[in-house]
Amino acid sequence: xxxxxxxRGAEAVQAAIRLMAGxxxxxxxxxxxxxxxxxxxxxxxxxxxxEAAEVGVHLALLLGTRCHLRYQGGRLDPAERAxxxxxxxxxxxxxxxxxxxxxxxxxxxxxxxxxxxLPRPDGTRTAxxxxxxxxxxxxxxxDGLRRDLTEAGEVTGRLIRTPAGxxxxxQCESNLEDIERMLAAGSRKRAETAAPHxxxxxxxxxxxxxxxxxxGLVELAGTCGxxxxxxxxxxxxxxxxxxxxxxxxxxxSARETRLLEQAGGAMPAAGAEGVRRAAGLALxxxxxxxxxxxxxxxxxxxxxxxxxxWETLTGEPADYSDVERPTPPSDGDRATRLAQWPVAxxxxxxxxxxxxxxxRDFVAHTGLRERRVVAGRDVLLALRTGDPGYxxxxxxxLREGVEASPAGSWWAVALQADLVRVLxxxxxxxxxxxxxxxxxxxxxxxxxxxxxxxxVPPDAPFALTLTLSAADCELDHARRTEDHAHxxxxxxxxxxxxxxxxxxxxxxxxxxxxLAAVEELVAPAxxxxxxxxSLHAAPxxxxxxxxxxxxxxxxxxxxxxxxxxDQEYDRRxxxxxxxxxxxVRGTGNAAQLDGPSAN
Numbered sequence: 001x002x003x004x005x006x007x008r009g010a011e012a013v014q015a016a017i018r019l020m021a022g023x024x025x026x027x028x029x030x031x032x033x034x035x036x037x038x039x040x041x042x043x044x045x046x047x048x049x050x051e052a053a054e055v056g057v058h059l060a061l062l063l064g065t066r067c068h069l070r071y072q073g074g075r076l077d078p079a080e081r082a083x084x085x086x087x088x089x090x091x092x093x094x095x096x097x098x099x100x101x102x103x104x105x106x107x108x109x110x111x112x113x114x115x116x117x118l119p120r121p122d123g124t125r126t127a128x129x130x131x132x133x134x135x136x137x138x139x140x141x142x143d144g145l146r147r148d149l150t151e152a153g154e155v156t157g158r159l160i161r162t163p164a165g166x167x168x169x170x171q172c173e174s175n176l177e178d179i180e181r182m183l184a185a186g187s188r189k190r191a192e193t194a195a196p197h198x199x200x201x202x203x204x205x206x207x208x209x210x211x212x213x214x215x216g217l218v219e220l221a222g223t224c225g226x227x228x229x230x231x232x233x234x235x236x237x238x239x240x241x242x243x244x245x246x247x248x249x250x251x252x253s254a255r256e257t258r259l260l261e262q263a264g265g266a267m268p269a270a271g272a273e274g275v276r277r278a279a280g281l282a283l284x285x286x287x288x289x290x291x292x293x294x295x296x297x298x299x300x301x302x303x304x305x306x307x308x309x310w311e312t313l314t315g316e317p318a319d320y321s322d323v324e325r326p327t328p329p330s331d332g333d334r335a336t337r338l339a340q341w342p343v344a345x346x347x348x349x350x351x352x353x354x355x356x357x358x359x360r361d362f363v364a365h366t367g368l369r370e371r372r373v374v375a376g377r378d379v380l381l382a383l384r385t386g387d388p389g390y391x392x393x394x395x396x397x398l399r400e401g402v403e404a405s406p407a408g409s410w411w412a413v414a415l416q417a418d419l420v421r422v423l424x425x426x427x428x429x430x431x432x433x434x435x436x437x438x439x440x441x442x443x444x445x446x447x448x449x450x451x452x453x454x455x456v457p458p459d460a461p462f463a464l465t466l467t468l469s470a471a472d473c474e475l476d477h478a479r480r481t482e483d484h485a486h487x488x489x490x491x492x493x494x495x496x497x498x499x500x501x502x503x504x505x506x507x508x509x510x511x512x513x514x515l516a517a518v519e520e521l522v523a524p525a526x527x528x529x530x531x532x533x534s535l536h537a538a539p540x541x542x543x544x545x546x547x548x549x550x551x552x553x554x555x556x557x558x559x560x561x562x563x564x565x566d567q568e569y570d571r572r573x574x575x576x577x578x579x580x581x582x583x584v585r586g587t588g589n590a591a592q593l594d595g596p597s598a599n
Contacts, residue, residue: 005048009041009055016058020065031066038062057101060087064108071115074454085112092155099164106155106162110175113152116455117178126455130410131462132182134361137414139462141185153179181358206269207277213263214278214302218285220259221298225331227341229298232256233305234374239264240275240309251342272313279306283322297328304381320385327389334400343367343404368411371401375418379425388429394422416446417462421469433480440473458497464507467497471514478521487522494518 016034019025038059045052063084070076088109095102111118116126117133131137156179159172217236221229232252236259238244244264247257266274282303289296300323307318331337345366352360362369375394382390398419405412420442427436447466450456456463471490478484498511555575 005041005044005050009045009050009052012037012041013054013058016062020061025065026069028066028069031062031069035059035062035066054101056087057091057095057105060084060091060105061101061108064088064112067112068115068118072121076115081112085109088112092158097158097162099162103159103162103164106159110152110155110159113148113155114179117182124408127410127413127450127453128455128457131414131456132185133178133357135365135410135414136181136185136358136361137410137462138185139465140456140460141182142457142460144459145457146183149179149183153183178357181356206266207271207274210263210266210270210274210278211281213259213266214281214306215285216255216259216262217302218282218299220255221302222295225337225340226298226301226328227331227337230301230374231341231370232260233302234370234377235260236263237305237309237312237377240267241312243267251346272310275306275310275313279303279310282306286324294329296324297326300324300326301328304385305377308377308380308384318384320381323381323385323387325385325387325389328393334403337400338367338404341367341370365405365411368401368405368415371397372415372418375401375422379422382425382429388426391422391426391429395419395426398422413446413450416442417466420446424469424473427476436473436476436480439469440477443470443473459501459505459507464497464511467493468510468514471518475514475517475521484522487518491515491518491522 012034016038019027019030019034024030038055042052042055042059045055063080067076067081067084070080088105091102091105092109095105116128119125128140131140153176156172156176160169160176162168217232220232224232235244235252239260240263244260247260252260282299286296286299286303289299304320304323304325307320307323311318331340343365345363347363352363355363375397378390378394378397382388382394398415401415402412402419405415420439423435423439423442427433427439443466447470450463450466458464471494474486474490478487494511494515498508498515501508501511558572558575
């Protein structure tokens, strides 16, 4: 080994080349040793006034490689990534657009900017890549991610201009297309939430055509299953508010297609008044059906959905006082339901290679998107009518969607998150402990899976919404059970997320509200110079007293005005279940199940 700094630098560079060309390039111990050696050589050359660019490029590549390995292992230090990116950015700014080391450095820069977009060693993809590139879910796209993706696109543009061969250029162009699609995620959702389109004027002849279509839908309700009819109602809403542009999946029957075309063709001429009259026709048809008619539930859903469509058109609240929700008949087993309402759209296999990633995802998961939209509509109806039965409908659809989602896909994550929120609302509506515990268990499982994946940014709206839901569920569980075991960890997470947000963030106030609620139950360590309170600072109250309080509330609720048609039945059913629960526990008298106390 020679003594000059140039020679030592050249030997360090050759060692780096041999390592990266060999099979043990991912040996972190050897990487660390070479990083130290190249760093020392760079410092020595700089001190001697010698050129250190070649050493610096190889050092940047090794630092980037080490960051990539540590990211895959969940051990990447943000400061280490920032230092490596700083070196690679300087190379990108000053190096010529030539193959070899400059191109390798630019590629490594792209890898470090969006490490979550690379396949894992086992070939699987991260949740974030699924969300942005496949499902186009803008709820995970943060300002920081936008900046990284934008910069990655700019660097990839310079790689495209590098004369490194046709195959290299095509691959870089494909990468740039993916980056642009990920940046566009969520734009469609923003367009869908634009101001409602008002259609106040009504053409009488168009309104009559719409009424004819609704009469046909009432007849259709008696001949098809609930799932398939609900899917038809979803696209009826699209036809009324946005126009009918043909069967998106090719799976509607000729009769269904004709009715949707007729309804969509009547708009916008029929106007909001025409839709209001259509809802009145659906209500009259519902009232004309005998109480034991199996398809009453489907006609009732047609009435409710038309009222919601009128709200969308006018932007004004509708009157839901006449809405009914009879229990829908079973559609059979899971296979039968999926046959009625398929997950994927049938597509000519020869067409698939010509579709981009978003369209391929739409084709593969059309039924999941439809179920998610219908579940949202049912949640709206639960809020408007006060009937928690619609939340049961939404939860059933979302469970079916989760079960039908590909394992590890973003659809499984997104639908599970929706399901948890619906169960949380159901628990708040009916005080159902089972729903509350199911929501909490689902949240813990979902958040643990996202933590293992590690790709979704902690300040993404999706992640912050989950955090708020988790805080609400954990607080509810702690108040109900006196089990505070999870509160210290929740408090630490809320403080960490709150501190990481910019001062102007709208999320800070929401996190502060949950922090205050947690601190009311368990004082965190160091606050006011005190140690944390015991997780069970006071003995739990007598269980019989706990159960007497809900009983008193349930009995008092029977005298309150009913917010929807079957609420008295629901309240008496809840009281009966509570009484039966006490009898089973041995804290109640079986005679009260049939006595005056049950009334």
